[in-house]
Structure formats: C-alpha cells, structure tokens
Amino acid sequence: MTNVAIRAVELGKIYRIGERQSYGTIRDVIAAATRTRLRRLSQLRRAAPAVEPSTDDEWIWALDGVSFELAEGEVVGIIGRNGAGKSTLLKILARITEPTKGHADIAGRIGALLEVGTGFHPELTGRENVALNGAILGMRRAEIDRKFDEIVAFAGVERFIDTPVKRYSTGMHARLAFAVAAHVEPDILIVDEVLAVGDAEFQKRCMGKMGHAASSGRTVLFVSHNMAAIESLCSRAIWLEGGRCVADGAPGEVISRYLATSFSALTERLWPDPDDAPGNDRVRIRSARVRPEGGSAQDPVYVTTDFVVEFEYWNLRAGARLNLSLHVYNEQGVKVFNALPMEERVWQGRPFPRGLFRDACHVPGNLLNDGLHRIEIMVVEDSAHLIHQMEDVLMFEVRDVGETREGWYGEWEGAVRPRLEWETTYHGPVAAEAQAIR
Numbered sequence: 284m285t286n287v288a289i290r291a292v293e294l295g296k297i298y299r300i301g302e303r304q305s306y307g308t309i310r311d312v313i314a315a316a317t318r319t320r321l322r323r324l325s326q327l328r329r330a331a332p333a334v335e336p337s338t339d340d341e342w343i344w345a346l347d348g349v350s351f352e353l354a355e356g357e358v359v360g361i362i363g364r365n366g367a368g369k370s371t372l373l374k375i376l377a378r379i380t381e382p383t384k385g386h387a388d389i390a391g392r393i394g395a396l397l398e399v400g401t402g403f404h405p406e407l408t409g410r411e412n413v414a415l416n417g418a419i420l421g422m423r424r425a426e427i428d429r430k431f432d433e434i435v436a437f438a439g440v441e442r443f444i445d446t447p448v449k450r451y452s453t454g455m456h457a458r459l460a461f462a463v464a465a466h467v468e469p470d471i472l473i474v475d476e477v478l479a480v481g482d483a484e485f486q487k488r489c490m491g492k493m494g495h496a497a498s499s500g501r502t503v504l505f506v507s508h509n510m511a512a513i514e515s516l517c518s519r520a521i522w523l524e525g526g527r528c529v530a531d532g533a534p535g536e537v538i539s540r541y542l543a544t545s546f547s548a549l550t551e552r553l554w555p556d557p558d559d560a561p562g563n564d565r566v567r568i569r570s571a572r573v574r575p576e577g578g579s580a581q582d583p584v585y586v587t588t589d590f591v592v593e594f595e596y597w598n599l600r601a602g603a604r605l606n607l608s609l610h611v612y613n614e615q616g617v618k619v620f621n622a623l624p625m626e627e628r629v630w631q632g633r634p635f636p637r638g639l640f641r642d643a644c645h646v647p648g649n650l651l652n653d654g655l656h657r658i659e660i661m662v663v664e665d666s667a668h669l670i671h672q673m674e675d676v677l678m679f680e681v682r683d684v685g686e687t688r689e690g691w692y693g694e695w696e697g698a699v700r701p702r703l704e705w706e707t708t709y710h711g712p713v714a715a716e717a718q719a720i721r
C-alpha cells in the first residue's frame with residue numbers, strides 16, 4: 284500500500300486586495316498591479332468565514348476549496364494562468380502562510396523553493412542565509428556545515444557568499460535558494476517557477492536535481508508555465524483556475540485541455556451555407572482546419588509533428604484560375620512563411636469549373652518553433668489579383684516536446700526551429716601540443 288505524502292482538504296485562502304505580506308516579491312507586486320480578478324467578490328462577502336470584510340475593502344479567494352491526495356513518490360506539476368492560486372497553494376503546503384479554511388496533512392520533511400525572494404533575508408549574507416534557511420527547513424547545524432560547500436558550489440556564488448543577498452542578481456538569488464532547498468534532502472520537494480530564472484546551465488542542473496529527487500522516491504510538487512518541463516518531469520498534473528482545481532490527471536491530457544482554453548486555439552472552422560460563408564461573388568470559404576498528418580483538428584501539434592492546413596472553398600465563376608496563398612505568423616507577429624501551391628500539378632494554372640474545391644498544404648515537422656501561430660489566407664486569381672483575404676482564419680499552438688531539448692527548458696530562440704544535419708570533424712592537435720608530443 285502506498286503512503287500518503289500530502290493530503291489537502293478543501294484548502295482555501297482569502298486575501299485582502301492591496302494587503303501584502305513582508306515577503307512580497309517583485310513578481311507579487313506586478314501580479315497585484317495587474318490584478319483584475321474581483322469576480323468572486325459577491326460570493327465572497329457571503330462566504331468569508333474567519334475574516335469580516337469591511338465595506339470598503341476588497342477581498343479575493345486566492346485558493347478556494349482545493350482538495351487532493353499525493354502518494355509518496357508522486358511527481359506532480361501544477362499549471363494555470365497568472366493569479367490562478369498556484370503559489371498560494373505551495374505557500375500553504377510549505378507552511379509559509381496559513382489557510383483560511385480547510386487543512387493540509389503533510390508526512391515528512393519539506394524542502395521548498397518558492398517565488399524568488401521568499402525566505403531569504405536581504406540584509407544577511409549568502410552564508411548567513413544558507414544557515415538560516417537550512418535551519419528553517421529542518422537541517423541540523425552539523426548537516427548544514429557538511430553540505431555548505433556543495434550548496435555554494437551548486438549555486439555558483441562562491442565569490443559572493445559573504446555579500447548581503449540584497450546585492451545579488453535575481454538569478455544568483457534563485458540559484459542559492461534552489462541549492463539550499465535541494466540539499467535539505469527533503470521527503471517532499473516543492474518548487475515554484477524556478478525555471479523562469481537562471482541560465483541554461485543552471486536550468487539543466489535544477490531539472491537534474493528534481494529528476495533525481497523524483498527517481499529516488501521523493502515526492503515533488505512543481506509549479507511552472509513551461510509545459511515541456513511539466514510533461515517530461517511529472518507523472519500527474521493539476522490545473523488550477525481562479526483558485527479552484529479544474530483538472531487533475533495525466534500531464535498530456537491536462538496540458539492539452541489547458542492549452543486549448545488558454546490560447547483560444549481555433550483549429551477548425553466550418554461555414555456550411557455558401558450564401559453567408561465568408562467571401563464574395565467569386566469565392567466563398569467553406570471550411571478551414573489545421574491537424575496533424577493522419578489526425579484530427581483536436582489532436583495536438585508538436586514541434587516534431589508533420590501537419591496539414593486544409594481549406595475548402597466554392598469557386599463561383601466558371602473559368603477562374605485560382606490559387607490560395609497561405610501566410611503563417613508566430614506570436615511575435617513575425618511572418619514565418621508564405622506558401623503557394625507551386626508544386627500542385629493537377630489544377631494550377633487551369634481554369635476552375637464552378638464548384639467546391641479542397642486544398643491541403645502539408646507542412647513538415649521540425650520546422651516551426653513552439654508557441655501560438657496564426658494563419659492568414661488569400662485567394663488569388665490569375666496569380667495576380669487578390670479576390671479575398673481572411674486574417675486569423677486559424678490559430679494553433681505548436682507544442683514543445685521534452686525529448687529533443689537535452690535537458691534545456693528555456694525559451695528556444697528563433698522564428699523557426701529546424702533540426703539540421705551537422706558534422707564535427709577532428710583535424711589533429713594544435714601546434715603547441717604537437718610540439719609537446721614530439
């Protein structure tokens with residue numbers, strides 16, 4: 284029988300908007316400034332238990348009745364939009380803050396790396412903070428001394444260890460905090476967004492450390508906006524929205540549902556009636572779809588997936604020579620490519636009879652980078668005259684895959700992400716070495 288590591292029962296946390304605790308971080312402040320989530324206010328005024336909101340205060344349930352049970356050794360990813368309550372949940376489990384309602388039972392020692400800044404004292408040096416933080420996390424003095432050098436080396440802050448941490452960069456700060464949390468050898472490792480900071484090398488070490496904790500039977504709870512990291516590290520994902528649990532299950536499925544709602548993907552459209560389909564008296568669009576090769580518009584497209592963009596349209600003028608022109612843009616608004624049916628052998632350059640046509644453009648995998656893409660379509664006559672144009676006719680998410688990244692989970696730069704053939708060859712020792720050998 285497996286043991287329960289964490290049991291959360293109807294956890295809830297209410298905050299007064301604008302009221303910030305002393306561990307508030309830059310991220311917290313930004314979240315507060317952009318906070319618009321007053322949606323549950325009326326319900327809140329009725330339900331607020333221990334606290335009595337006065338009329339001119341505004342309150343928010345950051346977490347609202349979340350229950351789950353984690354077995355020992357489970358590796359769980361928490362996903363959700365900004366302000367969904369992810370960090371609040373972790374802070375409650377790490378005992379940094381008390382729940383307003385419900386309770387959490389936790390079996391074992393917790394190592395927590397919460398939002399940048401949480402738990403470190405800015406006036407104290409790196410060395411003092413390691414000691415203080417280690418002690419808070421339950422390490423004995425001797426244990427801290429024994430692991431001190433390793434912690435500092437892992438964080439790569441040797442030169443600054445006697446400098447107050449307020450002089451550290453965000454990256455240094457996060458590296459040291461993660462190093463402490465990971466070296467506590469906790470039964471339960473709780474990590475919030477660590478991959479957002481730090482360079483590629485450090486991210487790799489963090490993932491390695493979490494992977495190691497997971498494979499050695501520790502329970503890991505990991506908040507990230509990085510779906511590739513969640514999918515490759517976790518065996519289960521919990522999706523929070525507005526303080527509530529929306530889905531809890533296999534990472535692939537939960538992530539698919541989350542992406543489908545959060546990026547307003549639009550992978551399939553149909554206008555069955557030619558009279559009010561988009562277009563004009565020459566052409567009307569019947570349908571548009573993007574789908575993996577051999578799959579449906581509901582199936583995910585990964586960076587490695589071959590996919591098809593399909594359009595159906597009615598040609599309304601006998602004898603028109605039509606062609607489609609497909610434009611694909613990325614999230615940054617960069618036009619990634621423009622495709623035309625130049626390789627199409629049957630209809631290109633021939634007069635079209637009146638009737639329904641279907642075009643399919645096949646796009647190979649390992650071309651687009653991950654992220655949201657949108658498609659614009661143009662219908663062109665005689666290769667020269669634009670007769671109809673639709674912007675944003677389709678929107679689809681190209682999803683990342685963990686396997687091809689070799690442990691690096693940062694943003695992959697560039698408008699495209701081809702996998703190119705590459706050779707390295709060796710051409711003998713450098714001159715000085717050649718002399719030494721002689």
Ligand SMILES: Nc1ncnc2c1ncn2[C@@H]1O[C@H](COP(=O)(O)OP(=O)(O)OP(=O)(O)O)[C@@H](O)[C@H]1O
Nearest residue numbers: 298299302303304345364365366367368369370371
């Ligand atoms: N100390 C606090 N005081 C007041 N409101 C808070 C406090 N901490 C969080 N909140 C509010 O509670 C809600 C949930 O915040 P939380 O930080 O848990 O979200 P999150 O899911 O971690 O978001 P992100 O992805 O941006 O990190 C937000 O509306 C946030 O502004």
Ligand SMILES: [Mg+2]
Nearest residue numbers: 369370371398
């Ligand atoms: Mg957060």
